Amino acid sequence: MEREIRPEELSENVFDLIGNQWLLVAANDGEKTNAMTASWGSLGVMWGKPSAFLVIRPQRYTKEFLDRAQTFSLSILPGEKRELLNYMGTVSGRDEDKMAKSGLTERLVEGAPVFAESRLTLVCRKQFAGPMEESSFLDPSVVEKWYPQKDFHILYIGRIEKVIVND
């Protein structure tokens, strides 16, 4: 059954949710949806509101959708969708019609894609998008390790507008 809860009612461990279960980040640009897997990011409070933080590399096709949209969604899919998350995280929507191949059932909520198969969905409204500048890194080994191609992440912060639980 689908129901809405307040962000403050989320009782799951955020390290496990993001780092182990992974997020499906999705945005719709008014015509089309694209989505990708993400295992970096955080949930917290910003500007006094429950917020989600994502870091997206500039070459991701999903970034174009995030930039055109006002809202985006973060979906936690059930464990049996692991293969799908691997697919969404290794193939680009530039090369394949990922959404059609995903088999996910999509509807838009506040302009953001919400999937019937998702067990937990955060609908977020974009508040901030900006690059992580090379000059801001304080530990050069991080740049060496994670950015050999200097493709520094773009930080997106979204205000969490809806939390939809499917159980």
Ligand SMILES: Cc1cc2nc3c(=O)[nH]c(=O)nc-3n(C[C@H](O)[C@H](O)[C@H](O)COP(=O)(O)O)c2cc1C
């Ligand atoms: C487990 C996992 C986690 C990932 N986390 C991120 C992430 O946090 N940020 C990012 O930019 N890419 C991340 N990726 C890579 C993108 O999901 C991948 O490049 C994807 O194919 C991009 O698709 P797109 O070009 O259709 O947007 C991750 C991939 C996997 C498999």
